[in-house]
Amino acid sequence: xxxxxxxxxxxxxxxxxxxxxxxxxxxxxxxxxxxxxxxxxxxxxxxxxxxxxxxxxxxxxxxxxxxxxxxxxxxxxxxxxxxxxxxxxxxxxxxxxxxxxxxxxxxxxxxxxxxxxxxxxxxxxxxxxxxxxxxxxxxxxxxxxxxxxxxxxxxxxxxxxxxxxxxxxxxxxxxxxxxxxxxxxxxxxxxxxxxxxxxxxxxxxxxxxxxxxxxxxxxxxxxxxxxxxxxxxxxxxxxxxxxxxxxxxxxxxxxxxxxxxxxxxxxxxxxxxxxxxxxxxxxxxxxxxxxxxxxxx
Numbered sequence: 474x475x476x477x478x479x480x481x482x483x484x485x486x487x488x489x490x491x492x493x494x495x496x497x498x499x500x501x502x503x504x505x506x507x508x509x510x511x512x513x514x515x516x517x518x519x520x521x522x523x524x525x526x527x528x529x530x531x532x533x534x535x536x537x538x539x540x541x542x543x544x545x546x547x548x549x550x551x552x553x554x555x556x557x558x559x560x561x562x563x564x565x566x567x568x569x570x571x572x573x574x575x576x577x578x579x580x581x582x583x584x585x586x587x588x589x590x591x592x593x594x595x596x597x598x599x600x601x602x603x604x605x606x607x608x609x610x611x612x613x614x615x616x617x618x619x620x621x622x623x624x625x626x627x628x629x630x631x632x633x634x635x636x637x638x639x640x641x642x643x644x645x646x647x648x649x650x651x652x653x654x655x656x657x658x659x660x661x662x663x664x665x666x667x668x669x670x671x672x673x674x675x676x677x678x679x680x681x682x683x684x685x686x687x688x689x690x691x692x693x694x695x696x697x698x699x700x701x702x703x704x705x706x707x708x709x710x711x712x713x714x715x716x717x718x719x720x721x722x723x724x725x726x727x728x729x730x731x732x733x734x735x736x737x738x739x740x741x742x743x744x745x746x747x748x749x750x751x752x753x754x755x756x757x758x759x760x761x762x763x764x765x766x767x768x769x770x
Contacts, residue, residue: 495634509761513551515733534569544746548757553587593618599628630674644683644706684712690720
């Protein structure tokens with residue numbers, strides 16, 4: 474039923490004038506080569522950090538996001554709103570999220586969208602989470618936590634041409650509390666990766682791997698050689714793009730490298746969008762050089 478609903482949602486979007494389509498991994502790869510970029514810009518709007526002049530507008534969160542999108546859309550293949558930065562403001566924040574995703578889908582349907590929600594619960598609850606992000610908001614993907622196992626993730630995987638991005642090895646300091654612990658002779662994150670491959674519709678899985686864990690990419694690629702990896706942690710968190718690409722890139726690129734604070738908060742002045750573009754361009758140019766060397770484009 475989820476697959477039927479997904480197709481119906483596409484039809485509804487087309488009638489509504491939204492030319493957004495559900496993006497396959499091949500289409501994502503094509504966009505990467507076209508734009509010579511695998512940059513994903515994180516949209517984490519914090520009212521205490523955005524330029525103060527925006528606070529005078531009716532919806533400062535949306536106006537901030539819109540300006541960032543307008544300034545960077547040609548340099549990035551993805552946007553990743555972190556839902557916490559919207560939910561924190563209650564109904565107004567949720568409406569800002571809806572306006573943001575609608576704006577991207579209407580104006581830049583070729584851009585991959587990620588709801589960074591880190592959901593994960595028992596099956597019927599996960600089904601409702603999936604419906605919210607895939608059908609109501611029409612995101613291409615959503616991040617999930619796999620701690621509760623197969624029946625908490627498979628409801629997300631049931632949606633055709635939608636992608637579930639599962640936490641594998643994260644960039645935070647606390648990742649070492651559990652994710653790298655060895656049980657039965659194998660690190661937990663490796664067991665999570667291997668087990669996830671056995672789940673129904675696992676071809677719809679992508680994985681979160683932190684840029685600050687670059688030395689682990691070789692081992693991760695042995696387990697999931699063909700999957701896309703969402704890589705946070707470059708920029709403000711200190712991860713190295715060159716190291717991530719050296720060990721994590723596959724023959725389809727296979728990477729979405731996220732940067733948020735270093736781009737969106739490059740300036741607190743009225744020039745914040747221009748400064749955001751400058752920072753995004755620096756990353757895109759480094760990516761263009763890497764893609765050119767690997768793929769001769």
